[in-house]
Amino acid sequence: EAGVAQSPRYKIIEKRQSVAFWCNPISGHATLYWYQQILGQGPKLLIQFQNNGVVDDSQLPKDRFSAERLKGVDSTLKIQPAKLEDSAVYLCASSVWDRGLEQYFGPGTRLTVT
């Protein structure tokens, strides 16, 4: 079974620029998560989708971050405009259903904002 796919793997941008990350979850997984992992910390949930609906986006900085999962499959996370503190690894994960079950993670996108 194919794992969670993410692209790009690395991205370097200047502050105030915009950037987008793409994620394709494991086939059949209804739930998709985006996490932000700052160096030396554990992942922090940004947003959770159930099919194409948002379940939890309480920690998403909505003034600059947006995410969508239009057809209930792949998803895009966007940052506009980027700040220096957005430098982190952005992880996408998916699970079969809701909370309580293990999540499967993609390799992540390492973002550097200069």
Added chain:
Amino acid sequence: GDSVTQMEGPVTLSEEAFLTINCTYTATGYPSLFWYVQYPGEGLQLLLKATKADDKGSNKGFEATYRKETTSFHLEKGSVQVSDSAVYFCALTSTNDMRFGAGTRLTVKP
């Protein structure tokens, strides 16, 4: 809110040494507990899990027991290998989203 606290690293061991990484949690309800491992340049991989009190999760020689009385889920391995060098994350889910500890970096030297 729910949270996980794990021992700070880094941890450096010699090959074949015994490993313990401590993890304690705070949660309402009855969480499921997980250990994830992150190898350099890769995403997180599930190492083991336990879904109720007294359950023992095990995989690849690693073990952890869900201790409700001490709210702990310590990771152990009897004999580590160089290939076990990675960052280990303790995590929980309950009524909220998955919460991760800060991670413990393990380096195993030959």
